[in-house]
Amino acid sequence: MKDVSALIQENGAVQDRSIYWDRDIYELEQERIFARSWLFLTHESQIPLAGDFITTRMGEDEVIVSRHTDGSLQAYINSCPHRGNQVCYAEMGNTKSFTCAYHGWAFGTDGKLITVPLEHETYYDNIDKARFGLQQVAQIESYRGLVFATFDPTAPPLMSFLGDMAWYMDAFMDVPGGTELLGPPMKSILDCNWKVPVENFIGDGYHVGWAHAAALDAINRLQGLGGAETNPLMSMQGNAGYNPDGTGIQVSTLGGHGMGIIWETAAALHVNPAYGEWLAYRTETIRAERGEWAAKLYNGHWDASIFPNCSFLYGTNTFKHWQPAGPRSIEVFTWTLVEKEMPEELKQYLAMMNMMTFGTAGMLETDDGENMEGCTGSNRGWMTRQGKVYAGMGQVNEGPHPELPGIVSEGIVAETSYRGFYRAWADMMSGKSWEEMSRGASRRSIKEVA
Ligand code: FES
Ligand SMILES: [Fe+2]
Structure with a gap:
């Protein structure tokens, strides 16, 4: 890959053409831009009620954005901590939980693991469910109804980013x-x-x-x-x-x-x-x-x-x-x-x-x-x-x-x-x-x- 520091020159006026085509640069963008920036998710008007949700992406990461029962906005990665399957295929809707189609683990609208089929018979009640929730975004905030989130816990508050x-x-x-x-x-x-x-x-x-x-x-x-x-x-x-x-x-x-x-x-x-x-x-x-x-x-x-x-x-x-x-x-x-x-x-x-x-x-x-x-x-x-x-x-x-x-x-x-x-x-x-x-x-x- 080309030297990243030379891709943009003359105070932003000159762009290297590889930034529009190169796969390695794109992957670095996922890590350094999309995994760090505050990213738009949805508007609060799209999920006004408890249990409302939409699915979207942050960079290439699939996420679920939901309105939890306590009214809070939540966002977490749409991938089951068991073997990785998507836990939600719908684009939007209202639900009490998300149940994985593969083996049936079910998660609340806050992303926490609620039920594990055959928990007693196969794990002998020895699984720490608190450890296996859906992976949460680091920060989520709204600005005048527009909902944003970031994977970076060190990112400044949304208003400072904007x-x-x-x-x-x-x-x-x-x-x-x-x-x-x-x-x-x-x-x-x-x-x-x-x-x-x-x-x-x-x-x-x-x-x-x-x-x-x-x-x-x-x-x-x-x-x-x-x-x-x-x-x-x-x-x-x-x-x-x-x-x-x-x-x-x-x-x-x-x-x-x-x-x-x-x-x-x-x-x-x-x-x-x-x-x-x-x-x-x-x-x-x-x-x-x-x-x-x-x-x-x-x-x-x-x-x-x-x-x-x-x-x-x-x-x-x-x-x-x-x-x-x-x-x-x-x-x-x-x-x-x-x-x-x-x-x-x-x-x-x-x-x-x-x-x-x-x-x-x-x-x-x-x-x-x-x-x-x-x-x-x-x-x-x-x-x-x-x-x-x-x-x-x-x-x-x-x-x-x-x-x-x-x-x-x-x-x-x-x-x-x-x-x-x-x-x-x-x-x-x-x-x-x-x-x-x-x-x-x-x-x-x-x-x-x-
Ligand atoms: S992959 Fe989701 S329950 Fe197994
Ligand atoms: Fe145009």
Whole structure:
């Protein structure tokens, strides 16, 4: 394997192509990134009742996430301590226990071993059941309903891991009633490395007008627009009218999270005015209570990624989990992100639009999927793989912002947040301690910058 410390160069701007293809690098990612980071599991709204559970993965490790009888959230590895069989094959449900299909050991919703068939007749009552529970994750916590866990007992608390990213997400998650993810998720498989969609969502404003030119045009027509009156994102179509001044920002926060925000365009891709009307209704409260910056962030359209493998678009209401399934394959899980207090018809409309745009066969998802597979597949060639790819855009135009946390660049077409992601990736891959990675956040309340 290549020298890990040389895979990312020029402050995050240059990536060695082997990181999108090499099996050994992928295995090291499992150990140094997925076994250490806080990883998204589910939203509390998916498991509200005692006994509710879902199954998911942390890296390649299969886990069960459940709501125990005492109301606590629990997560443990979905593999029987007897001979290793999966103890749960369902994707979600409600249960009192998980019973292994092989020899019948049964576990409670806290993962503890409850019953062992023939315990008296074969173990002569000499088995210490406390020793054979399902292996627990080291830490589990929620942030505004989003449930995360880590296998690393030394990982800092979730809020410290999220840092300024949580500060930004509060702009739309800290609303009356909170937010929820509508599931069950749509599912698909893409033949690409897991980092490719993460970088697409963390900051690829560059491809919007180009790769999605036809989709933008179709949406514009669906909106009944055309001629002089067009959707605000149509100015990016074909790169004909992109203007960096005052149209938006790109942000990289410590820990490898990041986003791009286009001001005043949260509802730009919608064909039903109900969403814009909801935003206008909510904005008044947000402006009055938390100030102008909060209102501005709430009305922007966001593309964003939470390190390492979770992304969302606020405005287009899609929430993505990119599950690694080998160096060249991912399983994609797509939920719809809504505010809990929205009327039911609006939620259903948003779920339908998410399906049309970023669902498995969505107009924009299919544009992206082909490009993501292309960016990975070209590295099959041994000589190709010896080369590098480049994310150096916007380096001359980024830095601290007088009012917002993180490294900020003006204009949404930049690669500032890519570089932050790859700096964090390189830190973790080189085995740095949490202290060395200085994940501390410069958290401030929205009120402080208002
Ligand atoms: S493998 Fe699960 S009970 Fe034997
Ligand atoms: Fe896209």
